Amino acid sequence: MSASSIETPLIGGPQPLASGNEDSSLNGVRVGVVTFPGTLDDRDAARAVRFAGGSAVQLWHGDHDLQGVDAVIIPGGFSYGDYLRAGAISRFAPLMEQITAAASGGADALPVLGICNGFQVLTEAHLLPGSMIKNDSLHFICRDQRLRVENAGTFWTSEYAQGEELVIPLKNQDGQFVADNRTLDELEGEGRVVFRYVDGNPNGSRRDIAGISNAAGNVVGLMPHPEHAVEAGFGPDSSARGAVDVRGGTDGLGIFTSVLKKLVG
Amino acid sequence: MPRIVVDVMPKPEILDPQGKAIAGALPRIGLTGFAGVRQGKRFELTVDGDVTDEVLEQARHAAVTLLSNPVIEDVTRVEVLEEDAQ
Numbered sequence: 001m002s003a004s005s006i007e008t009p010l011i012g013g014p015q016p017l018a019s020g021n022e023d024s025s026l027n028g029v030r031v032g033v034v035t036f037p038g039t040l041d042d043r044d045a046a047r048a049v050r051f052a053g054g055s056a057v058q059l060w061h062g063d064h065d066l067q068g069v070d071a072v073i074i075p076g077g078f079s080y081g082d083y084l085r086a087g088a089i090s091r092f093a094p095l096m097e098q099i100t101a102a103a104s105g106g107a108d109a110l111p112v113l114g115i116c117n118g119f120q121v122l123t124e125a126h127l128l129p130g131s132m133i134k135n136d137s138l139h140f141i142c143r144d145q146r147l148r149v150e151n152a153g154t155f156w157t158s159e160y161a162q163g164e165e166l167v168i169p170l171k172n173q174d175g176q177f178v179a180d181n182r183t184l185d186e187l188e189g190e191g192r193v194v195f196r197y198v199d200g201n202p203n204g205s206r207r208d209i210a211g212i213s214n215a216a217g218n219v220v221g222l223m224p225h226p227e228h229a230v231e232a233g234f235g236p237d238s239s240a241r242g243a244v245d246v247r248g249g250t251d252g253l254g255i256f257t258s259v260l261k262k263l264v265g
Numbered sequence: 266m267p268r269i270v271v272d273v274m275p276k277p278e279i280l281d282p283q284g285k286a287i288a289g290a291l292p293r294i295g296l297t298g299f300a301g302v303r304q305g306k307r308f309e310l311t312v313d314g315d316v317t318d319e320v321l322e323q324a325r326h327a328a329v330t331l332l333s334n335p336v337i338e339d340v341t342r343v344e345v346l347e348e349d350a351q
Contacts, residue, residue, distance in 0.1 A: 084331070084332070085334055088331065088334065089331075092331070123336070124334065129336075130336060131334055131336040131337045133275075133279065133280070133282065133337060134282040134283060135282070136280065136282055138282050138283070138286055176282075178279060178280075178336070178337060179336065180278075204280070
């Protein structure tokens with residue numbers, strides 16, 4: 001069985017989805033979702049892409065072929081068991097070489113999103129600056145987290161308004177973003193802080209940073225999980241947009257519609 | 266077979282939450298003489314054959330590319346283990 005034939009059955013039944021994005025032009029956008037040994041959220045990420053109206057393509061870390069995808073998501077989990085450092089071994093996977101080269105390609109560089117462990121992989125691969133160390137509390141944190149969109153100009157945030165807030169799940173142990181002050185000043189000065197924690201810093205991250213981008217804005221990494229907040233009934237119990245039903249939060253969907261619409265437009 | 270040892274420590278300016286937790290546990294077993302703890306990593310690379318300059322250079326390369334992350338860690342030692350050399 002080839003890796004690309006792995007199915008991601010939808011909990012609510014077969015496509016078409018009942019309440020996702022109905023713009024059929026987005027359907028042609030192919031977003032690759034990478035699976036490493038120990039990846040956990042690949043199916044959720046693939047599902048979020050489909051829910052936003054795009055097509056998800058499964059990518060296996062050991063392959064050398066990006067299968068012509070239009071964008072890539074490196075999902076959360078514990079790739080290689082977090083051995084050595086989170087993301088350290090994944091960085092040298094054959095597929096990562098392809099991703100690193102394609103993501104650094106100037107004007108038409110490949111859009112890449114790293115979520116949680118995916119963010120850690122992107123820092124280890126030097127596609128994003130800084131690194132993640134253990135939460136300052138030393139506890140594994142799992143909760144719904146409020147964020148503010150600090151840069152709505154990236155490939156992955158264009159569907160949000162500048163300064164818009166969202167509530168999505170945060171779940172990790174090595175979530176404390178660190179970088180030296182010069183790097184932090186550079187990130188702030190160039191508008192590359194994409195998401196900031198609101199209502200308290202959960203893990204000691206420098207300057208409340210929850211997510212950042214590269215200089216071109218095509219590579220974005222964040223610690224919280226937008227893919228777990230895309231479908232009413234399976235999301236957080238709250239939303240930054242007002243009261244929602246139990247598990248009714250869908251604030252993360254805009255991340256996925258952003259990249260689809262950017263690529264179509 | 267000879268071994269090359271590589272020590273990696275968190276950078277001094279990086280908070281070491283694990284070291285801090287260990288420091289907090291020491292008084293619980295009655296040890297109060299320590300002001301702080303920093304936790305690092307030790308790697309032992311077993312060499313197939315003699316430790317040539319080239320092998321040592323490879324170990325140094327491994328130390329800064331894979332075994333440590335220069336953003337948060339320093340390589341504090343890359344050395345042939347004396348006990349193996351004898």
